[in-house]
Amino acid sequence: MTLLALHAVSKSYGALKVTDDITLAVTEGETLGILGPNGAGKTTLFNLISGDVRVDAGRVEYAGRDVTRLKPHQRCHAGIGRSYQVPQPFGNMSVFENLVTAACFGGQQTEREAWRTAHEVLEQTGLMAHANKPAGGLTLLDRKRLELARALSTRPQLLLLDEIAGGLTEPEAAVLVGELKRIKARGVTMIWIEHVVHALLSLADRLFVINFGQKLAEGLPRAVMNDPEVRRVYMGMEA
Amino acid sequence: MTALLDTRALKAFYGDAQALFGIDFSLDRGELVAIIGANGAGKSTFLKSLTGLVRAPIDAIRFKGEPIGGLPPGDIVRRGLAMVPEGRRLFASLSVEENLLMGATPARKGPWNLQRLYALFPILAEKRNQPGTSLSGGQQQMVALGRALMSNPEVLLCDELSLGLAPIVIREIYAAMPSITAEGMTVVIVEQDVTMARQVSKRIYCFQEGRVSLQGHSADLTREQISQAYFGIAEAAHA
Amino acid sequence: MLETIVQGVLLGGLYTLFALGQSLMFGVMRLTNTAQGDFIILGAFAVIAGVSLTGNAAPWLVALAVLPVAFGFGYALQRYVLNGTLGKDPLPSLVVTFGLSIVIQNLLLEVFSADPRAIETGGLSTQGIALGDAMSVGVLPLVVLAIAIAATGALQWLFAHTALGRSFRAVSDDREIAELMGLNAKKVYAFATAIAFVLIAVAGALQGMRTTVSPSDGPLLLLFAFEAVIIGGMGSFWGTLAGAMILGITQQIGFRLDPGWGIWFGHIVFLVVLVLRPQGLFPKTRG
Amino acid sequence: MTNMPPSIVAVERATAASRAALVAGVAIVLVAASLPFWGESSWMREFVEIACYFIFAMMWNLLAGYGGMVSIGQQAFFGFGGYVMLMLGNFAGVNPFIAIPLGALAAGLVAIPVSFVAFRLSGGYFAIGTWVIAEVFRLSFANVSAVGGGSGTTLTALRGIDKATRESTTYWMALACVVAAVVLVYLFLRSKRGLALLAIRDNEVAAESQGIPVARMKLAVYVVAAFGAGLAGALYFVGNLRISPDAAFSVNWTAFAIFMVVIGGIGRIEGPLVGALIFWALNKFLSDYGTWYLLGLGLLAILVTLFFKQGLWGHAQQRWGWSLFPTQRKLLDISPSGSTFLRERP
Amino acid sequence: ADTLKIGYVSPQTGPLAPFGEADKWVIDQMKAAFKDGISVGGKKYAVQIVLKDSQSNPNRAGEVANDLILKDKVALVLTAGTPETANPVSDACELNEVPCVSSVVPWQPWFFGRKGDPAKGFNWTYHMFWGLEDVIANFTNGWKTLATNKKVGGLFPNDGDGNAWGDKELGFPKPLAQMGFTLTDPGRFQNGTQDFSAQIAAFKKEGVEIVTGVVIPPDAKTFLTQARQQGFKPKVITLGKALLFPGAIEALGDLGDGLSTEVWWSPSHPFASSLTQQSAKALAEAYEAGTKKQWTQPIGFAHALFEVAANALGRAKSLKASDVRDAVASTSINSVVGPVKWGGQGPFKNVSKTPLVLGQWGKGQKYKVELTIVNNEAATNIPTGGKLRLL
Ligand SMILES: Nc1ncnc2c1ncn2[C@@H]1O[C@H](COP(=O)(O)OP(=O)(O)OP(=O)(O)O)[C@@H](O)[C@H]1O
Ligand SMILES: Nc1ncnc2c1ncn2[C@@H]1O[C@H](COP(=O)(O)OP(=O)(O)OP(=O)(O)O)[C@@H](O)[C@H]1O
Numbered sequence A: 001m002t003l004l005a006l007h008a009v010s011k012s013y014g015a016l017k018v019t020d021d022i023t024l025a026v027t028e029g030e031t032l033g034i035l036g037p038n039g040a041g042k043t044t045l046f047n048l049i050s051g052d053v054r055v056d057a058g059r060v061e062y063a064g065r066d067v068t069r070l071k072p073h074q075r076c077h078a079g080i081g082r083s084y085q086v087p088q089p090f091g092n093m094s095v096f097e098n099l100v101t102a103a104c105f106g107g108q109q110t111e112r113e114a115w116r117t118a119h120e121v122l123e124q125t126g127l128m129a130h131a132n133k134p135a136g137g138l139t140l141l142d143r144k145r146l147e148l149a150r151a152l153s154t155r156p157q158l159l160l161l162d163e164i165a166g167g168l169t170e171p172e173a174a175v176l177v178g179e180l181k182r183i184k185a186r187g188v189t190m191i192w193i194e195h196v197v198h199a200l201l202s203l204a205d206r207l208f209v210i211n212f213g214q215k216l217a218e219g220l221p222r223a224v225m226n227d228p229e230v231r232r233v234y235m236g237m238e239a
Numbered sequence B: 001m002t003a004l005l006d007t008r009a010l011k012a013f014y015g016d017a018q019a020l021f022g023i024d025f026s027l028d029r030g031e032l033v034a035i036i037g038a039n040g041a042g043k044s045t046f047l048k049s050l051t052g053l054v055r056a057p058i059d060a061i062r063f064k065g066e067p068i069g070g071l072p073p074g075d076i077v078r079r080g081l082a083m084v085p086e087g088r089r090l091f092a093s094l095s096v097e098e099n100l101l102m103g104a105t106p107a108r109k110g111p112w113n114l115q116r117l118y119a120l121f122p123i124l125a126e127k128r129n130q131p132g133t134s135l136s137g138g139q140q141q142m143v144a145l146g147r148a149l150m151s152n153p154e155v156l157l158c159d160e161l162s163l164g165l166a167p168i169v170i171r172e173i174y175a176a177m178p179s180i181t182a183e184g185m186t187v188v189i190v191e192q193d194v195t196m197a198r199q200v201s202k203r204i205y206c207f208q209e210g211r212v213s214l215q216g217h218s219a220d221l222t223r224e225q226i227s228q229a230y231f232g233i234a235e236a237a238h239a
Numbered sequence C: 001m002l003e004t005i006v007q008g009v010l011l012g013g014l015y016t017l018f019a020l021g022q023s024l025m026f027g028v029m030r031l032t033n034t035a036q037g038d039f040i041i042l043g044a045f046a047v048i049a050g051v052s053l054t055g056n057a058a059p060w061l062v063a064l065a066v067l068p069v070a071f072g073f074g075y076a077l078q079r080y081v082l083n084g085t086l087g088k089d090p091l092p093s094l095v096v097t098f099g100l101s102i103v104i105q106n107l108l109l110e111v112f113s114a115d116p117r118a119i120e121t122g123g124l125s126t127q128g129i130a131l132g133d134a135m136s137v138g139v140l141p142l143v144v145l146a147i148a149i150a151a152t153g154a155l156q157w158l159f160a161h162t163a164l165g166r167s168f169r170a171v172s173d174d175r176e177i178a179e180l181m182g183l184n185a186k187k188v189y190a191f192a193t194a195i196a197f198v199l200i201a202v203a204g205a206l207q208g209m210r211t212t213v214s215p216s217d218g219p220l221l222l223l224f225a226f227e228a229v230i231i232g233g234m235g236s237f238w239g240t241l242a243g244a245m246i247l248g249i250t251q252q253i254g255f256r257l258d259p260g261w262g263i264w265f266g267h268i269v270f271l272v273v274l275v276l277r278p279q280g281l282f283p284k285t286r287g
Numbered sequence D: 001m002t003n004m005p006p007s008i009v010a011v012e013r014a015t016a017a018s019r020a021a022l023v024a025g026v027a028i029v030l031v032a033a034s035l036p037f038w039g040e041s042s043w044m045r046e047f048v049e050i051a052c053y054f055i056f057a058m059m060w061n062l063l064a065g066y067g068g069m070v071s072i073g074q075q076a077f078f079g080f081g082g083y084v085m086l087m088l089g090n091f092a093g094v095n096p097f098i099a100i101p102l103g104a105l106a107a108g109l110v111a112i113p114v115s116f117v118a119f120r121l122s123g124g125y126f127a128i129g130t131w132v133i134a135e136v137f138r139l140s141f142a143n144v145s146a147v148g149g150g151s152g153t154t155l156t157a158l159r160g161i162d163k164a165t166r167e168s169t170t171y172w173m174a175l176a177c178v179v180a181a182v183v184l185v186y187l188f189l190r191s192k193r194g195l196a197l198l199a200i201r202d203n204e205v206a207a208e209s210q211g212i213p214v215a216r217m218k219l220a221v222y223v224v225a226a227f228g229a230g231l232a233g234a235l236y237f238v239g240n241l242r243i244s245p246d247a248a249f250s251v252n253w254t255a256f257a258i259f260m261v262v263i264g265g266i267g268r269i270e271g272p273l274v275g276a277l278i279f280w281a282l283n284k285f286l287s288d289y290g291t292w293y294l295l296g297l298g299l300l301a302i303l304v305t306l307f308f309k310q311g312l313w314g315h316a317q318q319r320w321g322w323s324l325f326p327t328q329r330k331l332l333d334i335s336p337s338g339s340t341f342l343r344e345r346p
Numbered sequence E: 001a002d003t004l005k006i007g008y009v010s011p012q013t014g015p016l017a018p019f020g021e022a023d024k025w026v027i028d029q030m031k032a033a034f035k036d037g038i039s040v041g042g043k044k045y046a047v048q049i050v051l052k053d054s055q056s057n058p059n060r061a062g063e064v065a066n067d068l069i070l071k072d073k074v075a076l077v078l079t080a081g082t083p084e085t086a087n088p089v090s091d092a093c094e095l096n097e098v099p100c101v102s103s104v105v106p107w108q109p110w111f112f113g114r115k116g117d118p119a120k121g122f123n124w125t126y127h128m129f130w131g132l133e134d135v136i137a138n139f140t141n142g143w144k145t146l147a148t149n150k151k152v153g154g155l156f157p158n159d160g161d162g163n164a165w166g167d168k169e170l171g172f173p174k175p176l177a178q179m180g181f182t183l184t185d186p187g188r189f190q191n192g193t194q195d196f197s198a199q200i201a202a203f204k205k206e207g208v209e210i211v212t213g214v215v216i217p218p219d220a221k222t223f224l225t226q227a228r229q230q231g232f233k234p235k236v237i238t239l240g241k242a243l244l245f246p247g248a249i250e251a252l253g254d255l256g257d258g259l260s261t262e263v264w265w266s267p268s269h270p271f272a273s274s275l276t277q278q279s280a281k282a283l284a285e286a287y288e289a290g291t292k293k294q295w296t297q298p299i300g301f302a303h304a305l306f307e308v309a310a311n312a313l314g315r316a317k318s319l320k321a322s323d324v325r326d327a328v329a330s331t332s333i334n335s336v337v338g339p340v341k342w343g344g345q346g347p348f349k350n351v352s353k354t355p356l357v358l359g360q361w362g363k364g365q366k367y368k369v370e371l372t373i374v375n376n377e378a379a380t381n382i383p384t385g386g387k388l389r390l391l
């Protein structure tokens, strides 16, 4: 069953078409990997899905209903959780409180339930030792981890991950992929933007490649990675 | 010949918390040295100490034989030490070109100017009059690198240069490195991708919990040595 | 109607001068200087004190002599006081400038008493030029307007086309990285404030020439300055000028409808502009 | 797999100091409530005055310290509450004491349309914009001749009420308002809505994407703060009897509130409490020094902002860990149990 | 001996501070006058005068009045200087049932501005000053001596005074019309207006030759300079409030010469203090000698308030508020500002009127500018020093 569908969405900044007539569907339980050169419009696509940015044209459907006009928090309640490429923690709150907030509001839980959720996610993401520290004092990578943890705390059905493996060492990335697999096994649908291609390949069921705001390629990972256009434009290898 | 840059027992603190516990490090002219290490190992802190953003005892850092520890960042950059900061940090209200020109503030003589940069990154020439922050992450990284080059430093310090970059850009940037070092510029990169670090660098320092846990010529170090240096345990090869 | 607009433009010239210093400080340091009006009054009193200390020297000369003092004062104020308040949070600067506003008002009251005073210009302030038989405009307001336009042009050029202007903006964006580029943020800020204070002193001197000033007049001037800056859009000095003109003309129209509602009308236009274009009419810098 | 989460997660929400403060607070309020039977009428009056300042500062703290909306225009609601109370009393014959909450309600209601304009702005623009809005209020009332225009008017409705009744009723109302303000704000901040507020203050975009209805929360806080400001205003002018636009909509109200909150410590309930006490003491003992007193007050605000960024209470809290009204949630037992994937050694 | 406290509220700071400038000196003088104390009901009391600053702010005025009453427990409150101070103080006294004597506000803004009911009057508050009828009489008496087209332009701001002066029923409009003057009133403006082009344009359009009103000093300067710039040259300018103080006139420079204003008190007033026996002239000279400043009109009234206080307290049966009030109400003295006596009909139960004349500023001998009385038709016992000149 299709969980998320974008119908011909477009978005421009001034004269620049950042998202150009993109149509895309994600089935429940699937993990979609998004690739594309820097500035192709990947993050913008996330912004359009999460509602942080309004589409200029086109329609966003989620779980069978039109969410194009919904506010970001309404989309979050509907089950879309996101992380930001540039981490956006609630800097003056503790890490634990960051997660409790996400669970209370995004996950629409009571405070006590939220504590449990937060506790669980802290363990899962290895942030337990930082639980009572102000989130603003974390290092870049811990902040990225917090992004993931916070998104998980909203108990999402669809998880949007924007470059969470960047900056991880190889073994660390492997551990991350392991955990994402477990999340996936719980039935969570994911869209993952990542430049660390090998990490992405180890999880994605399908790839979607964007260039200049348009779809360049779509399909099974192996096929897409062998696509000469993708190799040239994205990997920088002559086919 | 004495080293171009060396540190002796360099310690650094954030308030009461110690981040570096005595780093001995040295750099010869024209080298490309990579620093690797797990998240939170102190790599960024080390680079910040070198450039004066984190306080250091005056004698702990010597550049061309002179002590420069704890000097204001402005003085250090005028002496020829430039940094590409973690997370790009472009000036939001300046255009791409103005951002690059900011790098030329110390007014040092050398081969790098706008023309040459635009030749290296043609996309920047295209976007020269756009605000720097409206670029994609990767494009911003190019501006950040270009901005540091514009000061014509003798030593270029790059923090997580490839973070968030598409493979093609990483390739391009590392492809440009030899031409940069060939002109006598010395480069230090912090890199998570160990394979890449070994490929491009002459020597490697591995940091662990604020100390140097391993150093040597890139070609001589084995994968096992490196993973041991990362995590401090020998049997560290399963995921 | 024509006269209303002409008077509105002249009033706008005055408001431009009130606003330029604010525009500079707001643009560079995101500093909401609520003592702007009081500093203008302080400038006027500095000239008044200078005139009486020098035994009635020509006020123009005294005003010129005050400018370097204002520069130094602004530099020191930023360096030793206001620099401590900068940051993402607008509150510390608001509090400190509020505090300064109270300190200045009461200090002036202590030193000069509450009597209103003026800078005597030897008749210049009362001269007018007849334009046709129905209309006459003052020479002093024309001088004010000319100075306002010149100052706006100079600032805009400085800001957009010089390395100094670039460093103003760079430091305002990311102080740490600007320092990494070799700038001394504290000095750049201090320099910007010093320039702003020269403008403030000019505004103060002219205000003292065209009307009386008393220690508690400052806050009256402050809001007009802010409105001009905000209508115009942050970081654009021509925008500030345009904002001041819009404010002057709408107030002037309002006054003619009913003097009680003139300023009200100006405020309403300000709010309407904000609702329609929160970023101002000609924004140059992004927040 | 991760371990099963513990069925009970231990979270610390109170401190020894806060428990002591609760007991002491209840005792103080009980003693205070009996004041009209043994105290002097000047004490009651002083309390009413400081209560107005305090409630107003408390609401400003809620708005700016927690809601992140640094307004210089709260005097709009202060004055509006005062004027509505006065008009209800003078023209509609409503008992002024009943008119106090009605005035506050009116201020809360008028905040809704005002928010449409104010919320277009943020940061420094918001501060100045709200100030201009307050000026619009001032100028509007100044042009209404029924309430005396610019010269203002007198609350005549109280002329019939006997002095002792008036004084003690005003006092009890003020006391009730103070207690209610503290309790309500505290409970609000301890609830999960308090978390949302903090999140919005830190990062609006992220808060929205984490499911927090940012616009609604901000509006709610704005309206509550306006209600509180209106309450303070109505109470103040019942005690003062004379209202004029310049007095009612003076920016000094907000200036003093800012001073109190900043001196005490912004973003903590103790802040306005401590600030109001200091303000009261300074005002009581030094206000006869006129210019020098004001000058000193200005300097004090500057010095505290520059050298005690957290305010005096915040400083004490940092130093000695005091917290009378803790709103944080501290997770106890943070030793990781079971596997933690990102820290797990490969 | 026990101490008896007298409270005094005036604007010591803020825009209205010139009105309170002389008070400190007057109170110092009073300390000498009261050094032997006052006997009330046969008991001797030491006298303490508590001066409070209203900071020109009506709120603050109300607050300090309440402090005086509730904390200092003063026996009597005195207050002076524009409705912004005197009205809230009087209101506080009325409510707290403490006697109060006020001054330096025309009686209409004081009485009607406080929503006084002419049928009942006030129970605790008493006022001594002149009224709008006097200022209108004086202004028009002066204008009638000159050749003008009788077209008057009014500058009435939106404050206590401006609203009273411009009031259709109680203010200038009615009597001016009756006397054949036409009044152009463009409307109430905010104090601190930066621009009077609108008023000037309206006056020019109507051919106004006489300008009157009650404005604060900075506004007067703004108006006068802009009028000159824009080619508006009235023949007479008679303003209240703005032109009271020599400092304000000096600040106007050349523009100040020939401006006319109301005179409530001057050294040439033929009265003497009932308390110190000083003549008006002697009082002004003592002030000038003591402060090295030129005399101002509020000196006389500040002094007179204490005359009333001393007299009333001396006659009071006890220090009970109602006894003091009764003594105030039955005051009848000849003070340095003229006779003071309450007890008329309607508002005059609480209002005692003092005489008013018209004055004009000109270059002086002793000081830069000096005020000369130029019309005394309304109070012929006060000598004139010249005739009203055209500008
Ligand atoms: N601003 C700061 N305040 C307090 N502690 C800090 C700060 N920045 C870094 N630290 C601490 O200093 C230590 C070293 O951090 P640093 O950023 O240098 O690590 P790194 O090796 O660059 O890691 P990464 O790979 O995450 O960039 C960490 O323990 C971190 O928690
Ligand atoms: N607010 C904005 N205003 C103007 N242009 C913007 C804005 N946001 C993004 N852009 C432009 O849109 C394009 C796409 O940006 P986006 O952030 O979506 O790229 P991306 O694919 O996520 O790149 P990266 O992999 O580097 O993160 C870029 O060219 C960028 O300059």
Ligand SMILES: [Mg+2]
Residues within 6 Å of the ligand: A042, A043, A044, A085, B137
């Ligand atoms: Mg992106």
Ligand SMILES: [Mg+2]
Residues within 6 Å of the ligand: A140, B043, B044, B045, B086, B159, B160
């Ligand atoms: Mg780092």
